[in-house]
Amino acid sequence: MAKHWKTMDGNMAAAHVSYAFTEVAAIYPITPSSPMAEYCDEWAAQGRKNIFGRIVEISELQSEAGASGAVHGALSAGSLTTTFTASQGLLLMIPNMYKIAGERLPAVFDVSARALAGHALSIFGDHSDVMACRATGFAMLAASSVQETMDMTAVAHLVAIDARMPFLNYFDGFRTSHEIQKIEVLDYDDLAKLVNYDAIEEFKADAMNPEHPYQKGTAQNPDIFFQATEAINRFYDDLPDTVADYMEKISKLTGREYFPFNYYGDPEAERVVVCMGSACQAAEETVDYLRARGEKVGLVIVHLYRPFSPKYFFKVLPATVKKIAVLDRCKEPGALGEPMYQDVCALFAEYAPAERPVIVGGRYGLGSKDTTPTQIKAVYDNLKSYKPMNHFTIGINDDVTRLSLPMGEEINAAPEGTIRCKFWGLGSDGTVGANKNAIKIIGDNTDMYAQGYFSYDSKKSGGITVSHLRFGKNPIKSTYLINNADFIACHKQEYLHQYDVLRGLKKGGVFLLNTQWTDMAALEEHVPAKVKRFIAKNDIQFYVINATDIAQEIGLGNRTNMIMMSAFFKLANVIPLEDAVKYMKEANEHTYGRKGAKVVAMNDAAVDKGCDAVIKIEAPAAWADAAEEACTCSCCSDRPDFIRDVCDPINAQEGDSLPVSAFLGIEDGRFPSGTSAYEKRGVGVLIPEWNKDKCIQCNQCSMVCPHATIRPVLLDEEEAAHKPAGFETLPVKAPKELAGLQFRIQVSPLDCLGCGNCADICPVKALEMKPLDSQMPQSENWKFAVEEVSDKSDRVNIHNVKNSQFAMPYFEFSGACAGC
């Protein structure tokens, strides 16, 4: 078979295979599963055929409850039916899942496993959702990587058809669903050869049909319900063998060996970890690392989680095992342990070898908490103890119930020769897109493997993006963020102040900064002392490029991404530069060709400039001793405890370092309100300027501001006497009891997000959107308004209520920082 490689994420891998086997897909979108349904919808619109030569029929329902009902209906009518979901969406499907399993219908649910909302919502990955469905009677099949997602999805569909059994086919949300990997793509012709067509025919002949009616879904009374429930046993008894058979077929097709449980490690391991999902990949790296150091360790990778087969488990488990740690990516408060831990306990209680091993369980990776080889090594280290800790956690510091394992030194378990690159970008600045292109260029044009993972914060507008790219000669198993980088790029100079951008850059690594501070004097002035020290003490190769100005010059406006990609290829040295230039220019032709030669030429110029305009900076030796000037402003010293201890670290991308104790007293998920007052983001590009000559004092601008950054204020004589210079005011118009006061509309430039609602709604066009920089003096005015006038908010409210045509929502001025 000719191998066909493509760079894609886990969602596309699952969708690619599911599309092949699907006749009907009933869908409802939910993060992180939505792209699967979107891909299928797009392919159907393009007329792509499944292996039966038909276009998949796709229906979006009103919710996941409806989607699962439609799935049940389509299956009952004899259609091979698929859906895609996660998290609460999957929970809404539970009632129908019992029905689908009870009626032996061959559904496949592709699930990008995600946390469930409890104390808080998390859109990120863990196994809480799939574990909540383990009682439904669905078979459950897990993949650990993007490649395995493609392969396991085929197994799920093939066995669903053959054994007439529904499958929950899952992989980790975000870590696998959104990780881009260069993988081998299964060919529809090859898949078609593996299908049991007799079973399909039988399924269709057996479907509900008015031509040969039967009844289903009847009520059964105590007399027969139990017996009928037991009649299904044989299907579950036989299923692991059927799964193993189809895994063998997929293994033959791909050369990748799959079993219900795979084993990785020392054939005579004494300490074994049992794990499921993406962390298995990091665990494989860890096993390699430890075995290279003479440790007898191994890993059981769970693929077929339900039915849980003792036969296949013991087939791979070394007889030498003495201690087992079961890692669960979920939490069941009140249970003796997490589900897979209890499974393994039950397994050994019944099928005990001569001597039972010690079994402990631990939680990891909840809500996409990064799971690294260092953490997994701690799990193996724990098993060295005479009495290993049970019910431990890794990846966090639990200073309350003290369940977290002690971490050893950070280890680097990735294979020799992996190149790791990290990029700090601004949401929508094109960094992520450029990085995806870079992966594709390397993946599709060379024999190297490539991996990309993109982490975002929750601030959709003007948030940050951190791209994690790896390249190497071997398949990349590092299913965790880059903590030991060869190359770091920062696409926004302000981030040097906000974030610890250089953390994890290796000694002698490359740091590329997009900045307008291109000369030494500017760098001396603006680069924070902490960054200077890091560069000097770690022999960092420091480069700057003024991509912002270059983009303007060559006509690309604010689109710096092509320039930065080119600079990356020059400095990171993943492939020869001339090849990279060639591939980038080919990509330009491909991407922009139909927009005309001029656009192509501009982007080609960006490629050339990106290589040429990089400036190497020799860090002065004195940087090693650079010292911060302590900030003495009130907003730095007067921050409430919660802001300083919890919010500030989170906003500085340091939330991972918060211990469990940071959440004592707010275990129910509560957060104080008004925290954004302490987080001056300054991300409005255009913000409103008040024109007092037009204003009619209706206050509607203040009403519609979703962030309360535009507020009416009223000054008495004394206040007016010492207002800042630019603080222009008007005599208040109404009501009578406020006569004599001065009125002003005050904007907070650093809080405003620039949505323009205020300018839009103003009936007299008294607000005009102007660039943020030109409005910065307003910060002083805001500070005066908030600090001097805030305690007289009553009079503002009187004015608001009496003047506005809307009711004024209740608000108080909080003692917010005026922006320093």
Add this chain to the structure above:
Amino acid sequence: MAKHWKTMDGNMAAAHVSYAFTEVAAIYPITPSSPMAEYCDEWAAQGRKNIFGRIVEISELQSEAGASGAVHGALSAGSLTTTFTASQGLLLMIPNMYKIAGERLPAVFDVSARALAGHALSIFGDHSDVMACRATGFAMLAASSVQETMDMTAVAHLVAIDARMPFLNYFDGFRTSHEIQKIEVLDYDDLAKLVNYDAIEEFKADAMNPEHPYQKGTAQNPDIFFQATEAINRFYDDLPDTVADYMEKISKLTGREYFPFNYYGDPEAERVVVCMGSACQAAEETVDYLRARGEKVGLVIVHLYRPFSPKYFFKVLPATVKKIAVLDRCKEPGALGEPMYQDVCALFAEYAPAERPVIVGGRYGLGSKDTTPTQIKAVYDNLKSYKPMNHFTIGINDDVTRLSLPMGEEINAAPEGTIRCKFWGLGSDGTVGANKNAIKIIGDNTDMYAQGYFSYDSKKSGGITVSHLRFGKNPIKSTYLINNADFIACHKQEYLHQYDVLRGLKKGGVFLLNTQWTDMAALEEHVPAKVKRFIAKNDIQFYVINATDIAQEIGLGNRTNMIMMSAFFKLANVIPLEDAVKYMKEANEHTYGRKGAKVVAMNDAAVDKGCDAVIKIEAPAAWADAAEEACTCSCCSDRPDFIRDVCDPINAQEGDSLPVSAFLGIEDGRFPSGTSAYEKRGVGVLIPEWNKDKCIQCNQCSMVCPHATIRPVLLDEEEAAHKPAGFETLPVKAPKELAGLQFRIQVSPLDCLGCGNCADICPVKALEMKPLDSQMPQSENWKFAVEEVSDKSDRVNIHNVKNSQFAMPYFEFSGACAGC
């Protein structure tokens, strides 16, 4: 404390206590939980006050999904909130349950645990629904009896308030929810003294409130979600102690000792069963039975299922235990074992005493399958083996996967002196109501304990009811149907032919038959041979009463129930007859007083007649050898396999005897259609008579008949030539191609349910409702129509399609029995 006793079912017991602690109840009805909400709604309408002196605010939502959302909202606003549900209703609440638990909100969900719909729907009891919620973070508290339901519901509310933890408070659907028991009622004043009012104040102060706003339900990213999740550990760690504390308080109040796990049996038991829910009561009887025979056995009764506390488990488990059987009332296909079995395995894997006991698990009681001491004895017997069977079932005959334990002889484990009475009645004939009154009369007027359980079939109109009543000097723990009766009454003589009415009547027991066959000749003629033999061979005291005629005579119409109750009191000898008569007449006064003296007098007459009109029948010795005459009719000999092997036993109330193999090939829950053609019920009181002189041949009567028992037929000349005598016909009116045929509307009297739709819709009043008996000759006509004319259904369809103003649904005449 003055003890206050009342006769009530489990639903009322839960509702009584929950009402006390509830401020808001958001509800949606589902069997078998609906009465809880109904009671609360009624009490609220009557102005009953909770312990806070307020009327409970009750809202019915659009589904259980909405109810759980409203519960979440009400809790967030600081209201003590309760809901009532079961089965799929509970599944719809799962997403909100994660939220409620994550936010530490003190909800109580009262759940009458019920099976989940898989291959078939079951409205009956098992633990599948609550087990599906064990991952949500709710505390889970189980009760085993009606009395415990009252006591545990108090614990649930008190701890929910004290520990701010939501509780799933459950008891077995039907077996407990609908079992009537004489129990001690908890007094609101006593309950009020146990409440932690500081906790309530704190909860309310902490609720969401615009006066002191905070935010909740935020999104958390990978940086902090895991840590925040671990911050809750201490609440779960502490909960078992809090539960134990409040159980101690309830124990002090009631004299009934409760712990998270209760132990019953030999303090040095070697074989122990772990069980939860109503089967624990039957298991207690079994333990008594076995200990009386020298066996060292014991029982762990699970109350607090989550958090599952090793501390309290080992506190009660005898150190002498060698073998443990865990009984689960649910099934999780694909798991290594059911949930509680896996819990106990995990428990011993971690907290192993010096020598680990053998642990096995078994399933029982799915969908309210009756669980008897004989079955539980089989579980203890299984533990005697060197290697006991694991994953067994009891209560069924699994002849496929052979997991069912072998049953020993039927044992009678109820305490000496228990009187067991069983009544076969017709749905809506008043039998159940009379039995409920009988229990109340005995429960409320004597120091005897009383229990009532009522089993119905699924045929709402004209179905059968079997009432199971027990009376005794000790609390009644027999949580299973009566299989060893002192007294059996049959309120409908036809049942002697349809059902094995006498099964389980003890040697020398009393059999009372309501019948119009009051003389020996009639009895000789009508009583089936099987019944005769049973009576004669088992020294049955056989009594008859013609309650039907008596009721007519004294003006009670068809209401025979008071007469039958009186006869019961005379014969069953539960309390002295003169007391019973007095109590019954007092009850008449109470019930009918406001309807006037005449009605009271009629019912008093029924009491007197019931005692007097009972006739003792001396069974002739020859009855011992009575022999059946084999029926040779075609409908008895020509029944399809599925009808004979599956439907007939089910309809004869013998479905319990069907083995698992009866369901092979229909594991997905399918049943053939058309089975009702083989079940001639004859329950229509008035059925339609066709008047050919009015009929316009529109066929609408046939269209609207929901049971297809009224059909147009068309005869050709040959058929018309040998039609039965009463088979009147008309020349067909239209269409042309059918000219020359004869038309008739034919009714099937024994299939018709007498709904009257046909008569209502007939535009020319050609159908008139007449008593079934007068229409029985139609059966011959139906037989002729079905057997002789059915293969010409095409022409009927042509006629239908062309004549009817509606489209005719597709149907075929099946070769149905004409009723023999």
